[in-house]
Amino acid sequence: KHYLCGYCAAFTNIAVTFPIQKVLFRQQLYGLKTKDAVHQLQKDGIRNLYRGILPPLMQKTTTLALMFGLYEDFSSLLHSHTSAPELLTRSMAAVLAGTTEALLTPFERVQTLLQDYKHHEKFTNTYQAFKVLKVYGIREYYRGLVPILLRNGSSNILFFGLRGPIKQCLPEATSYSAHLVNDFICGGLLGAMLGSLFFPMNVVKARMQSQIGGEFQSFSKVFVTIWLERDKKLMHLFRGAHLNYHRSVLSWGIINATYEFLLKLL
Template structure:
């Protein structure tokens, strides 16, 4: 791998740009290939969103979607498909780039084991800056209350454009940044150690990567789930009074009757989604990296 002591400096300088580009390419490819499961499980994701927004049990959320009909079932599917591809490209590519910079130019004593997590934290911040507008559009489209006022993607884009960034495209930017930065840091900090432990049980590298991605993403999703609920509630409405993060959190906590169980409503479906998407993404990415290494 580039940056290891086994490589000469000149050879490293020649190969670095190629290897860095491969990380972006492999991240985008793995996420693109996992877009099909994302499309298949989108009704599950939309069910979770309705639970997050309206604090309803799963059967009520499913009944809402059934009543709206199959034509509206996939309303809002385009942004998450784009986000999956961009997410993988940015997340894996930027993390690898930042990790390389930390490895070769760090002037401060830092444990090697902490570097992947720190690089992931930085990648998550950039990811939030790029993807927050897409998540905002996605949440507006998925809210059935907006169907009549904002019936098309174009109408949503125009409405958000007419508002200032903090209330329009970048609504809930701070909790998204916190969620993505912490999530990415945990993912890259835990992924390889968990994979090593799983591989030690005699499983193949592909299966080990899949299980590692699944277990890691499950833990992250459940830990940061309250932030996702907060983001969904902040972004679903358009034109409402722009309350701050703390005020929105207080309203959300009160609406959930100050109950952690109600706040985590829909969390079990997040596990299913994470198992399918991040497990596949991690396995494909690790395989591509190994084959090109």
């Protein structure tokens, strides 16, 4: 049940927020201002607006199904087999779920390539992108794995750990619609917080994954390169963060509300 609810929540979210994500991605990768990133998408045309949606659709639906489902499964498993405090077992379950999600890095990798206009001429669809990467070996599919592992584990701990307490702080819901609103607010607040917190990590990940072939640079090396390119200014590193903030509010609001709604429904 948790797997199915997570899957459906992710599908709804991707369908609604993909164009926003695309603008954000361009900002992360090239340090563009919002209007420039939007202008770039306008130049690409309406046909390319949803270009690259298949990998995130496949990846996000599966990862969120795994995130919610495995978290519940690992929590139950650890709770029944260890005498550790609940906070520890739930944190461990969140990390394990996040680590398992990282197996689907190739989809995130291909999404990055398809969204980067510099690669528009190299391949036109997901299959072609996978085919191009195949030449470089399995390791190429997992370029950018380190920031993904760091992001997944940490964000899962915070998401599952704070979801309950935040909801308890909200006014008590007495109807389905009130529950839906509370779940949206709860998910949105968490999404905005985590999205902002891990934004620089995603900037580094985008840069790492936009490369095809060549040296596998370390996380720190890529970070330093970007830091120098952006004049050692934190504001430049966080270009696109405001859009990411709004997208995260919407995305995680939709995800959390849809997930909880379906959980009650099924």
